[in-house]
Amino acid sequence: MGQALSDALGDSPPPHDTLDPGPLSDAELAEALKRFAEHATDGALAQGAFDAIAENKQDDFAAAARHASFYDAARRGTKVDKRAFVRFCGVATRGSRSRRLEHVVTAGLGVRTLSDACDAAQTKRLAALMFSLVGAEPSPAVERALSMYEDAGACARWCDRNAPGLADAYAAWARRRFLDDARPAPTLPAASGLLAPASIRACLLLSDVRTYGGLLRPLYASSKDGWSFQRLCREILGWAGPTLLVARAGARIFGALADEAWRDDRKPFGASGCRLYTFAPAFAVARPRAGQSQDLLYLNTKGSASVTKGLVVGGGALHIPTELGDARIKVGRSLAFESIALVDDATVRRDGGWVDVDELEVWAAGDAGALEAAAAGRARARGLRADHIARARKVDKAKFLTEFDQEMLLGKTFNTGADRART
DSSP: OOHHHHIIIIISOOOTTSOOOOOOOHHHHHHHHHHHHHHOBTTEEEHHHHHHHHTTSOOHHHHHHTTTTTTHHHHSSSEEEHHHHHHHHHHHHHSOHHHHHHHHHHHHHTOSSTTSBOOHHHHHHHHHHHHHTTTOOOOHHHHHHHTTOOBHHHHHHHHHHHOTTHHHHHHHHHHHHHSOOOOOOOBOSSOOSSOOHHHHHHHHHTSSOOOTTSBOEEEEEHHHHOSOHHHHHHHHBTOOSOEEEEEEETTEEEEEEEOSOBOOEEEEEEETTOEEEEEESSOEEEOBOTTOOEEEEEEEOOSOTTSOOEEEETTTTEEEOSOGGGOEEEEOOOTTBOOOOSSOHHHHHGGGGEEEOSEEEEEEOSOHHHHHHHHHHHHHHHHHHHHHHHHHHHHHHHHHHHHHHIIIIIHHHHHHHHHHHHO
């Protein structure tokens, strides 16, 4: 392969003033070198040629990045040689999350380093570029959040905390632009009555779920499966992976992301990966508040009337009752999550927060391997429940027969004296 390229792939320490090399595969390396050769002159890429590689397929991100310092990280000067280009492709497609986020933030803000200052116009463009990576509409809520920061480093820290999927989104974009990789973005494999692909992509961009290269799998849809809490539980209980619950009430579409497998238990569960969302009329996301990183999910179908039953998110932000046949769910405010209005305040105050729901869907989230593993986990859970029910029935039958035998076979023995007295 040659010592120079071997060094560029990371077999030797990189120069101090360049990016750390990414572990490109042989196939990726071959494609990167092919792209380089198509645009190189005298063994180097001028800035214009480097931009042209990114713009083979037009999109907002590539167009804006051309005018930013997006490529300075690879260029470190006025030209890009073969080693620098391979190193750049490595970091862009397989580098650490923090390094990929640095690429996105500096490109979106149009600055050279994370220590540079920025203004509201720059942060608005960064927000737009974030969502353009997943083909989604910009979020005013994200724009407002980023506008609070005055330097690129603070914006990068916000993205790292609130949009962890952004690094994977950027890597998928870089593969398509620089390595001609057709790996898909998150897509819906079946028709959804509630979400457009752009909405689901935006939702997962702001979560910890890794979905690039895979499909989202439908688990439950009221339009197909009917309004049945029992059917809902059958599809989600034991599913060993994250799930996205989405509901529509009139013009409003909202939902929640569960980061753990649902289980029927009186004890709450769930951790910091849970989210609350609104998809219409505007997209917004709420994370758990500081100090509220556990016990955010609850599902229980058993117990007395005093025990809360149903599916609950955030201690009451969203409550799906076991009487789902009425197509009504309860929506309220939750101190466990950041402030978000799933429905308007008047609806929350009216009728105790109960709202009529037009549609309800649950989707499994994850890449292809994660979905397969989650389905296997659900199959095992169903098998365990079936065995438990079978054993319980055997125990009840044995108990019934024991009591029946005592009455029929031994009853006369204990009642003989009394029977004689009556005769």
